Amino acid sequence: MIDKELLKNIIIRKIHFDEPVPYGLMLDADPSWNAVSKYLASSEVHVGLLKREIIASIVLYMPDADTLEIKNIAVNENLQGKGIGQKLLDYATRISIKKNIRTMIIGTSNSSIGQLYLYQKAGFEMTEIRENFFLYNYPEPIFENGIQCRHMIMLKKYL
Numbered sequence: 419m420i421d422k423e424l425l426k427n428i429i430i431r432k433i434h435f436d437e438p439v440p441y442g443l444m445l446d447a448d449p450s451w452n453a454v455s456k457y458l459a460s461s462e463v464h465v466g467l468l469k470r471e472i473i474a475s476i477v478l479y480m481p482d483a484d485t486l487e488i489k490n491i492a493v494n495e496n497l498q499g500k501g502i503g504q505k506l507l508d509y510a511t512r513i514s515i516k517k518n519i520r521t522m523i524i525g526t527s528n529s530s531i532g533q534l535y536l537y538q539k540a541g542f543e544m545t546e547i548r549e550n551f552f553l554y555n556y557p558e559p560i561f562e563n564g565i566q567c568r569h570m571i572m573l574k575k576y577l
């Protein structure tokens with residue numbers, strides 16, 4: 419349930435160059451260290467802070483001048499379900515609008531039911547299925563909600 423008081427106290431900003439990158443959070447969203455380290459090299463990391471502590475992160479990648487892809491989004495497990503994920507998505511939308519970007523993209527697994535719900539609620543629409551993406555790119559089988567994570571579902575939001 420949305421916690422309005424908590425949300426008021428969360429600051430989201432670009433990570434400072436001397437701050438530790440919250441790899442633990444990022445690996446919750448994407449268990450492949452290989453994949454995370456590849457896209458981090460060409461992405462911006464933004465963090466959510468509560469009382470100066472990093473409690474959330476969002477990784478933004480711009481494949482071209484007109485597109486922003488959210489590569490990774492994560493909230494500390496004990497603070498999930500309170501509206502912080504939605505707040506991070508709103509923040510990424512504001513950044514896109516400021517940069518005159520027209521298309522936002524986000525991808526998640528066929529088994530990530532809660533995430534698919536959240537992204538569609540935030541205005542993203544399913545546009546593509548990258549078949550067997552997780553079978554080809556991840557060494558171990560992944561299961562969520564009793565479903566095998568096999569395909570990458572791509573969602574887009576036009577601004």
Ligand code: ACO
Binds near residue numbers: 499501505
């Ligand atoms: N399961 C069920 N419902 C969910 C889930 C979930 N995993 N995530 C969000 N929701 C629902 C909430 O219940 C809420 O519904 P409501 O508005 O009807 O009450 C709505 O979506 C908004 O949720 P928030 O509270 O804003 O989301 P939250 O702060 O939990 O952040 C996030 C969502 C980032 C997915 C978080 O749950 C998380 O860190 N999960 C683990 C990492 C992860 O899976 N990241 C995404 C991978 S895909 C990618 O990174 C591109």
